[in-house]
Amino acid sequence: MASIQIKDMSVSYNKGKSYVLDKLNLDIKDGEFCVFLGPSGCGKSTAMHCIAGLLHPASGEIRFGDTVMTRAGAKGRDKIFVPPQERNIAMVFQEYALYPNMTVRENMSFALKTKKAPKDEIEKRVSYMAQMLSIEQLLDRRPAELSGGQRQRVALGRALVRDPQVFLLDEPLGNLDAKLRDQVRYELKKIQLQLGITTIYVTHDQTEAMTMADHIVLMKDGHIMQQGTPNELYDHPENEFVAGFLGTPQINIFSCEVRDDVLDAGDFRLRIPQELRASLAPYAGKRVDLGIRPSDFELASSQENAIAAHVDSIEPLGDAYLIYVRIGEKVVVFKYTGEHAPQDRELLLTANMKKLHLFDPQTQERINQ
Amino acid sequence: MQNDIARSKEAQQAQTVRVKPRWHMTVLHIVYYLIMIAFLVFYMLPFWGTVMTSFKTNSEVMTTTPIMPPRQWTLEGYASAMEELGQPLMTSLLVTLFGAAGSVFLGSICAYGLSKWKFRFNNVFFIALVAATYLPFQAILIPLLQTINALDLYDNVWGLVLVHTVFGMPMCTVMMRGYYADVPDALIRQAMIDGNGVWQIYRKIVVPNTKIATITVFVFQCTSIWNEMLFALVLGGYDSKPATIALNELAGTMAAEFNVQMAGSLILALPVLVLYIFMGKYLISGQMSGAVTAS
Numbered sequence: 001m002a003s004i005q006i007k008d009m010s011v012s013y014n015k016g017k018s019y020v021l022d023k024l025n026l027d028i029k030d031g032e033f034c035v036f037l038g039p040s041g042c043g044k045s046t047a048m049h050c051i052a053g054l055l056h057p058a059s060g061e062i063r064f065g066d067t068v069m070t071r072a073g074a075k076g077r078d079k080i081f082v083p084p085q086e087r088n089i090a091m092v093f094q095e096y097a098l099y100p101n102m103t104v105r106e107n108m109s110f111a112l113k114t115k116k117a118p119k120d121e122i123e124k125r126v127s128y129m130a131q132m133l134s135i136e137q138l139l140d141r142r143p144a145e146l147s148g149g150q151r152q153r154v155a156l157g158r159a160l161v162r163d164p165q166v167f168l169l170d171e172p173l174g175n176l177d178a179k180l181r182d183q184v185r186y187e188l189k190k191i192q193l194q195l196g197i198t199t200i201y202v203t204h205d206q207t208e209a210m211t212m213a214d215h216i217v218l219m220k221d222g223h224i225m226q227q228g229t230p231n232e233l234y235d236h237p238e239n240e241f242v243a244g245f246l247g248t249p250q251i252n253i254f255s256c257e258v259r260d261d262v263l264d265a266g267d268f269r270l271r272i273p274q275e276l277r278a279s280l281a282p283y284a285g286k287r288v289d290l291g292i293r294p295s296d297f298e299l300a301s302s303q304e305n306a307i308a309a310h311v312d313s314i315e316p317l318g319d320a321y322l323i324y325v326r327i328g329e330k331v332v333v334f335k336y337t338g339e340h341a342p343q344d345r346e347l348l349l350t351a352n353m354k355k356l357h358l359f360d361p362q363t364q365e366r367i368n369q
Numbered sequence: 370m371q372n373d374i375a376r377s378k379e380a381q382q383a384q385t386v387r388v389k390p391r392w393h394m395t396v397l398h399i400v401y402y403l404i405m406i407a408f409l410v411f412y413m414l415p416f417w418g419t420v421m422t423s424f425k426t427n428s429e430v431m432t433t434t435p436i437m438p439p440r441q442w443t444l445e446g447y448a449s450a451m452e453e454l455g456q457p458l459m460t461s462l463l464v465t466l467f468g469a470a471g472s473v474f475l476g477s478i479c480a481y482g483l484s485k486w487k488f489r490f491n492n493v494f495f496i497a498l499v500a501a502t503y504l505p506f507q508a509i510l511i512p513l514l515q516t517i518n519a520l521d522l523y524d525n526v527w528g529l530v531l532v533h534t535v536f537g538m539p540m541c542t543v544m545m546r547g548y549y550a551d552v553p554d555a556l557i558r559q560a561m562i563d564g565n566g567v568w569q570i571y572r573k574i575v576v577p578n579t580k581i582a583t584i585t586v587f588v589f590q591c592t593s594i595w596n597e598m599l600f601a602l603v604l605g606g607y608d609s610k611p612a613t614i615a616l617n618e619l620a621g622t623m624a625a626e627f628n629v630q631m632a633g634s635l636i637l638a639l640p641v642l643v644l645y646i647f648m649g650k651y652l653i654s655g656q657m658s659g660a661v662t663a664s
C-alpha cells in the first residue's frame with residue numbers, strides 16, 4: 001500500500017512535438033479512492049499508463065510512497081525506471097485484455113500463480129471475488145464465450161483478487177448495463193474500503209466519479225482543471241468547465257452585467273447579496289457569467305428577485321420533475337422536487353442566492369469565494 | 370464472431386432455398402461444371418498416371434500407356450524404391466524435423482522481439498531479415514561449403530540441419546512477425562502488470578495464443594526442407610544423402626524403370642500430402658476472439 005506522488009510529469013507521443021500531458025502534479029494519499037475524470041481524449045489513460053510503468057514520460061517523477069518508480073528527463077544515473085512487473089500493481093484495461101487461451105478461473109489466478117501464491121489461497125480468493133461479481137457460473141468458460149459485460153467483470157475480478165500496492169482501473173464499468181453498473185459500483189467501493197488499497201479509477205462518467213471518489217481529479221486537454229472531494233468540486237467549481245462538467249442536468253449559465261447592486265441578465269435582475277459585493281466590486285459595469293444549478297431554482301413565493309419563466313416541457317423523474325422553461329429566449333432547466341408538477345405555463349422562479357456561481361467570461365475562472 | 374458467421378450462413382442457405390432455378394441458370398451451371406471437370410482432369414491426369422504406373426510390373430510399364438490401370442497390381446516398384454530410398458528417407462526426416470524445429474524456434478523468438486518490443490535499430494534488423502529471405506542460395510554456395518567443411522560437418526546430417534535452421538530462420542521470422550502482430554499489445558501489457566517478464570510473456574501468452582501460426586509456419590518449413598535439393602546435393606555427400614537426391618539418382622541409374630521411379634516419387638510426396646491434410650483442421654481462425662474489445 002502506498003501513496004502516489006506525481007511531479008511535473010509531461011508525456012508526448014511524438015517525441016516532444018506536442019504534449020498529451022503537460023507538467024502534471026498530483027498527490028494521492030495512501031488508501032484513497034481517486035478518480036480521474038474528464039472528457040474522452042483528455043489524457044486519463046495516458047496518465048494511468050505512466051503510473052503503471054507502461055509509458056515513459058518525457059519528464060517528471062512518479063513515486064509510490066518513498067520509492068521513486070519513474071524519474072525521466074534527468075541525465076545519466078539519475079534516470080530511474082522500475083518495470084511494470086516489479087511495481088506490484090493490479091490494473092483493469094479499458095480493452096479488458098483477457099487471455100484468450102485461459103479460462104476465466106485461469107485468468108483470475110494468473111497473477112497470483114506468477115507470484116507463486118499458495119494454491120488454496122488462490123482458490124479461496126478467486127471464488128470469493130467471483131461471488132462478489134456474480135461470475136461464479138462463468139469460471140470454466142473462455143473469454144470468447146462471454147458477453148462484453150461479463151468480460152468486463154472478469155477483468156475487474158482478475159485485478160481485485162490480487163493484493164497490490166495500487167489498483168489502476170481504466171473505465172472498468174463502461175460496458176455494463178445501468179443496473180449491473182450500480183451493483184458492481186457498490187461492490188467495488190465496498191471491496192476497496194475493506195482492502196484499503198490506494199485506487200485510481202478512470203472514468204468519463206461524472207455520476208461514477210461523484211458516487212465513488214474520495215478525491216476527484218478533473219482533467220481537460222492534459223491539464224488538471226480542479227481536484228478535491230466530490231462536494232468541493234460540485235459546490236465550489238473553480239472554473240466554468242468544472243461547473244459545466246459536474247451535475248446533470250448541466251448548470252445554467254447566464255451572461256450578466258454588473259450594475260450598481262444588481263446582476264442584470266437582460267430578462268431578469270438579481271439584487272447582489274451582501275456576501276458577493278466585495279468579489280464583484282472589480283467587475284462594476286462589466287459582464288460576468290452567472291451559473292445556477294437546476295436544483296438551485298425554486299418556485300418564487302414573493303416578487304423579490306423573481307424570474308419570469310415560461311414552461312416548455314416537463315420530464316418526470318419519479319422523485320422529481322425536470323422542467324424546461326424559457327427565460328426570455330434562453331432555455332433553462334429547473335429541477336422541481338414538489339409532489340405534483342405545477343399546472344401553470346407561466347412561473348415565477350427564484351434562485352438560491354447562497355449558491356450562485358460567478359465566473360469571469362474571459363478567464364473562465366471563478367469570481368466569488 | 371463465430372455466431373455471426375453461423376447466422377450469415379443460415380441466411381445464405383435460406384436464400385438459396387428460396388430461389389427457384391430457371392432454365393438458363395441450369396445451363397450455366399452445367400457449363401461451369403464442365404469447365405471445372407476439364408480442369409480437374411487436366412491437373413489430375415499426370416498424378417493418376419504416376420499412381421497407376423507405380424503399381425505395375427516392369428514389363429507392363431513397357432507395354433501399356435501410363436494412364437491404363439495395371440492388369441496385375443504389384444508392390445514390386447515400391448519394394449525396389451524403398452531399397453534405394455530407405456536410408457535417405459531417414460536422413461530427410463531427421464533433417465526436416467530438426468531443421469524446421471530449429472528455424473521455427475529461432476524465428477519465433479526473433480519475431481517476438483521484433484513485433485512486441487521496441488529497441489534501437491529494430492527496423493534495421495527486420496529489413497536485414499527480409500533481405501535474407503531473398504538471398505539466392507546459389508550465390509553463397511561455395512563459401513557455405515567451405516564453412517561446413519571447416520566445421521567438419523560435410524556429409525553429416527547435422528550439417529544439413531544447421532544450414533536449414535539458419536537459412537529457414539529469416540522466412541520464419543517474417544511469417545511469424547505477421548502473426549504475432551495480431552496478438553493485442555494490451556495482452557502483453559496486462560501480462561507485465563500481472564508480474565511477468567519478457568520471457569514469461571513469450572512462454573505463457575504469446576506462444577499459447579499463436580499455436581496455429583506456429584503449426585502453419587512449421588508445416589511450411591517442413592515442406593520446403595523436405596523438397597529441397599540444392600543444399601542436399603552439395604552438402605549431403607554420400608552417407609547422409611537426403612531422399613530428393615536419392616530419388617533423382619533412381620532416375621539416373623535405372624533408366625526406364627518407371628514403376629520404381631513413380632513409386633519413389635509417391636513415397637516422397639506422401640508425408641507432405643499427409644501433413645497438409647492434417648493441417649487443414651488447424652487452419653480455423655478466430656483464435657484471438659474474446660481478448661479485447663472490438664473498438
Ligand SMILES: Nc1ncnc2c1ncn2[C@@H]1O[C@H](COP(=O)(O)OP(=O)(O)O)[C@@H](O)[C@H]1O
Nearest residue numbers: 013014020038039040041042043044045046047
Ligand atoms: N499510442 C498513442 N499514440 C499517439 N497518440 C495517442 C496514443 N494514445 C493516446 N493518444 C492521444 O493522447 C490523447 C489522450 O489519450 P488518452 O490518454 O487515451 O485519453 P483518455 O483516456 O482520457 O480518453 C488523445 O488525444 C489521444 O489521441
Ligand SMILES: [Mg+2]
Nearest residue numbers: 044045094170
Ligand atoms: Mg482512456
